[in-house]
Amino acid sequence: MSARARQTPVSRRLNGESWKSEGPNWRGCYEAFVWMGTKADGTPDRRHVERRTEAGRNKAVRELEKKRDAGQVGKPGRVKTVKAMLDRHLDVVLPQRNRAPKTIIGYRSLCKHQIYPRWGGQRIDRLLPEQLEDGYGDMLASGLAASSVRKVHAILSSAYEIEVRRGNVARNPCKLVEPPRLGQQDKAALSQQQARAVLSAVAGRRNAARWSVGLACGLRQGEALGLRWPYVDLDAGELHVWFQLQRLPWHHGCADPVACTEGKHRRPCPRRCPKAARKSGRPHVCIPAGAPRLCPPGCAAHASTCPERQGGGLIFREIKERRRKTVPLPPELVAILKIHQEAQELEREAAANLWHDHGVVFAQENGRPVDPRADWQEWSDILAEAGIPHAGTHTMRHSAATIALDQGVALAVVQEMLGHSDIRVTRGYTHVSSLLAQDAAARLGRALFGETATKTATRSHDH
Numbered sequence: 001m002s003a004r005a006r007q008t009p010v011s012r013r014l015n016g017e018s019w020k021s022e023g024p025n026w027r028g029c030y031e032a033f034v035w036m037g038t039k040a041d042g043t044p045d046r047r048h049v050e051r052r053t054e055a056g057r058n059k060a061v062r063e064l065e066k067k068r069d070a071g072q073v074g075k076p077g078r079v080k081t082v083k084a085m086l087d088r089h090l091d092v093v094l095p096q097r098n099r100a101p102k103t104i105i106g107y108r109s110l111c112k113h114q115i116y117p118r119w120g121g122q123r124i125d126r127l128l129p130e131q132l133e134d135g136y137g138d139m140l141a142s143g144l145a146a147s148s149v150r151k152v153h154a155i156l157s158s159a160y161e162i163e164v165r166r167g168n169v170a171r172n173p174c175k176l177v178e179p180p181r182l183g184q185q186d187k188a189a190l191s192q193q194q195a196r197a198v199l200s201a202v203a204g205r206r207n208a209a210r211w212s213v214g215l216a217c218g219l220r221q222g223e224a225l226g227l228r229w230p231y232v233d234l235d236a237g238e239l240h241v242w243f244q245l246q247r248l249p250w251h252h253g254c255a256d257p258v259a260c261t262e263g264k265h266r267r268p269c270p271r272r273c274p275k276a277a278r279k280s281g282r283p284h285v286c287i288p289a290g291a292p293r294l295c296p297p298g299c300a301a302h303a304s305t306c307p308e309r310q311g312g313g314l315i316f317r318e319i320k321e322r323r324r325k326t327v328p329l330p331p332e333l334v335a336i337l338k339i340h341q342e343a344q345e346l347e348r349e350a351a352a353n354l355w356h357d358h359g360v361v362f363a364q365e366n367g368r369p370v371d372p373r374a375d376w377q378e379w380s381d382i383l384a385e386a387g388i389p390h391a392g393t394h395t396m397r398h399s400a401a402t403i404a405l406d407q408g409v410a411l412a413v414v415q416e417m418l419g420h421s422d423i424r425v426t427r428g429y430t431h432v433s434s435l436l437a438q439d440a441a442a443r444l445g446r447a448l449f450g451e452t453a454t455k456t457a458t459r460s461h462d463h
Helices: 054-069 082-096 101-119 129-141 146-165 192-202 209-217 221-225 275-280 331-354 372-386 395-406 411-418 423-427 435-462
Strands: 030-038 044-051 238-241 243-248 313-318 325-328
Touching: 030 054, 044 054, 082 101, 082 146, 101 129, 101 146, 101 243, 129 146, 192 209, 192 372, 192 395, 209 221, 209 331, 209 372, 209 395, 221 243, 221 372, 243 372, 325 411, 395 411, 411 423
Parallel strands: none
Antiparallel strands: 030 044, 238 325, 243 313
8 A cells, every 4th residue: 555545634624614723823822713604795704713712712713603603794803883883874874764864964963962972982782771871861961852862762772773683783772771751742833813913914025925835734844945836736726745945064075184184285275264264374174075074173164165065055855754745725825826926927037047947936036945044034024023922934834733623624634734644643733722622621511511501600600
């Protein structure tokens, strides 16, 4: 028998089998490589394990193999922090879910000011429910509204649920914490008499129909300002409320990332700095496009004045509801809108080539959409002229609902008009002091005590 045949065959490792060192390396540690699958680019994903003892090395290998076999393969490296988890949630997950940009901006503000200072550096697998409870209590003690604390809880819980489903963390600590309860909020609404006073105050104003639509149809501010003539059917008496007008904040667009930290550009800035910045000797500072901050510390000009600003301004977006809604128009409002349309045509002819045709129902004198801030200011002036205490533009929506309910309109019809997906939200517009409730109390009194007893009690009360 030849020497080649007498050699002991060397067994080869199977595909996917972990490799373990027979002894310690030059650092005195036992090593292993565990195959976890393939990466996004198709290359093998092998995890390196290094422990001081052989038993510790073997235990770590078994844990990785168990996760691999269960399909719970996380990203290689250290476990991500709460900040890293939420950064990806805000930048990647929510935009792909078509979440509204203003909603993401609000979430980002809460993360920056409330979540990151408290738990941003904590590993997601080490955040405890008790730490969340302490943080919520601290927010409430500092004066933050309970509704904002609940938003913080929802942001964290939503991001954690994704990590749990992907096997990056074992549990969602937010599920073990009860967020603060919300009290019953009193929705400010105009009475029927006040609503008539508002309509009298807007008579003769430019775009007076805007306030008639707000009070009669219960549209949100963005929905009313986002109405366009192709979606208004005056013959059928319907509004197709499919889009809303929103103002998004601008972002700096300058390409020099050093400018935001050192206060200087490698190339001349195309816009001169404000007077205060010139006195201090600092040039105009910007941050690169895509940065989450609108203005860096020490910025000499806001993002809205940046010569290369991007991502902001007035835009048309789909409405808040996931389905498109059609709102019927009262006959009186159809006549008002026809008059308004004729007046706008005269303005278009007078403006000539200065007219910017966006097709909006309520436009500026040059055809551009009405800015929500200017709309809010005019509403404030109208309330002052009508002798009504100040309230936000959303009051028109509340007023339309309460007046409709007081007129005996069914709750389900009001729900359809407002576009609520849950009738419990619509039920929040009913008040004990409403006309329907008073009528119900009168009927119940007559049924229990009779017509004579009711009249006697009324005369006694008058005296």
